Amino acid sequence: MTTMTEASVREFKMPDVGEGLTEAEILKWYVKPGDTVTDGQVVCEVETAKAAVELPIPYDGVVRDLHFPEGTTVDVGTSIIAVDVSGGTAPAGTGPAVEAPAEVPVVPTATPAAAPAEEKKSVGSGRQPVLVGYGVATSSTKRRPRKGPEVAVPQASTALQTELNGHAPVAADTARPLAKPPVRKLAKDLGVDLTAVTPSGPDGVITREDVHAAVAPPAPEPVTAPAVSVPPAPVPAYDAARETRIPIKGVRKATAQAMIGSAFTAPHVTEFVTVDVTRTMKLVEELKQDKEFAGLRVNPLLLIAKALLAAIKRNPDINASWDETAQEIVLKHYVNLGIAAATPRGLIVPNIKDAHAKTLPQLAQSLGELVSTAREGRTSPAAMQAGTVTITNVGVFGVDTGTPILNPGESAILAVGSIKLQPWxxxxxxxxxxxxxxxxxxxxRLVDGELGSKVLADVAAILEQPKRLITWA
Structure with a gap:
């Protein structure tokens, strides 16, 4: 019988804080058992495959238990914290245990019993949860208990048994071995009792090979050779003093999977151009003194981003994506400009929404916010979705250039090398x-050599003569 205390405990499940995410790692707990929480209060920080996200609790109460310690990766839909919403205090003796108590299961078991009354009430109470993707709904299908002893022989479907036996299945104690008519005839001709044959086919079906094996003469006893002592192959030992092993998870795991998918799905072509950007660097210095850019971060990346946006405006077909399912090319009439950012958790690519519609000062402000948010590890999953074109600035590391891999779902990515003083x-x-x-x-698949060359040439032309932005942007 369910007590009032058990009925008042609410289990908060790991939500899907992105699009189609299946797991998240608990980075930090902000509460402990016995703490009072209120609706909307942040209780923990988790890292998904896309970003670090803070999770608010959707009801008031007292924390009864934290089901997982920090650093644990938890599947979406799994309960992570239990909260007593009865209005009382935490149970006596509640400590910092991280596993759910026996009377409050973390994950609902597959029992035919109906859900507690409190859970039923919450479904139709009209109160909506704070977060979307509240986990996987528990199936309401009920199974009747089996009657009689279990049968050890694997059971095939009714249709399969009818096809093989020529009639509907009978009770387990009188069931015939499963075999097709030709196999039954073969067994009869060879004098083989099918009930003594071990089936090897799917769903426990006896095959022709099984019948032949039943009548084959026993294999001769193998000749035992003198035992030879062969030492096992040496296994390389892990030297903790000379090596460090880092689990692949979170953003780094998602990035690796995305890059593999992109590299082996989209046929990449890379083109290069070397350009004199002396006038662009002079313009950067002038803009830093402009009152309209006061308090904003002005650097060469700002003008490179504006040059790419102008090139896309002149060659809009490059701003597209490939829909493999529908076998269609999707032309985008907007530009969500991605900026690759290196963070302690790995490479992420947040994007500036509708960058094509922003003025130069607005673009500078958006770039500054994007960079600072990424460095603090606070980039939201939404900021990394729906990008169309990306810029990666490898020049900040002193690299001349590279052959970047496309961000999945995008048609192009521009790599910018280091800007150096050279003879020209x-x-x-x-x-x-x-x-x-x-x-x-x-x-x-989307961009042929002509289109790609035009876009790259336009970017180079603008950086060589920035005044072209007046007429091209």
């Missing part, structure tokens, strides 16, 4: 100029 022919004379190398990778 300018107005017929060799002079020191600020030079960089750009690399554009694109999906060759």
């Amino acid at each position: 022919v300018h107005k017929g004379k060799v002079k020191p100029r600020q030079v960089t190398t750009l690399a554009l990778s694109f999906d060759h």
Whole structure:
């Protein structure tokens, strides 16, 4: 019989805080057993395959138990915390145990009993949970208990038994061995009792091979060779002083899977161009003194992003995606500009929504917010979804350029190399100029060589002569 205390305990399950996520790692608990919590209070921080997210509790009460310690990866839909919502205090003797007590199961077991009255009431009470994706709904299907002893022989479906035996299945004690008519005839001709044959076919069906094996002469006793002592192959020992093993999970695991999927799905083509960006660097210095950019972060990446947006405006077909299921090319009439960011948890690619519609100061503000949020590890899953084109700035590491892999679902990615002072022919004379190398990778299913070359050439032309932004942007 359920007591009032048990009925008043609410289990908060790990929600799907992204799109289709299956698990999350508990990074930090902000509460402990015995603490009072209120509706909307953040109780823990979890890391999904996309970002670190804080989880608020959707009701008032007293924390009864934390089911998992920090650092544990938990499947979506699994209860992570139990809260007593009766209005009383925490049970006596409640300690910092991390496993659910016996009277409060973490995961509902597959029993035919009906759900507690409190759970039924919460479904139709009209109170909506704070978070979406509240886990996997428990199936309401009930199973009748088996009658009589279990039969050891694997049971096939009714249709299969009818097909093989020529009639509907009978009781377990009189059931015939499962075999097709030709196999039965073979067994009769060879004088084999099918009840003594061990089936090897699916669903316990006896095959022709099983019948032949039953009448085959026993295999001769193998000749035992003198025992030879063969030492086992040496297993490389793990030296903790010389090696460190890091579990692959969270953002790094998701990034690895996404890059493998992208590399072996989209046919990549990469083109390169080296460009004189001296005038762009001068414009950056001028904008830093402009009152409209006061308090904003102005750097070469800002003008490179604006140049790419202008190139997309002149060549809109590059802003597309490939729909394999529908066998369609989806042209995007908006640009969600992704910026690859290296974080302690791995590489992430948040994007600026509707970047094509932003002015240069607005774009500078969005870039600053994106970078600071990523460095703090607070990028939301929504900020990393629905990107269309990406920029990766490998030049900050002193690298000339690279061959970037497409962000899944996108058609192009622009890699920006380091900007260095190099000898350059300018107005017929060799002079020191600020030079960089750009690399554009694109999906060759969507973008042919002509289109990719036009986009890359337009970006280079703008960076060489930034005044083109006046007419092209």
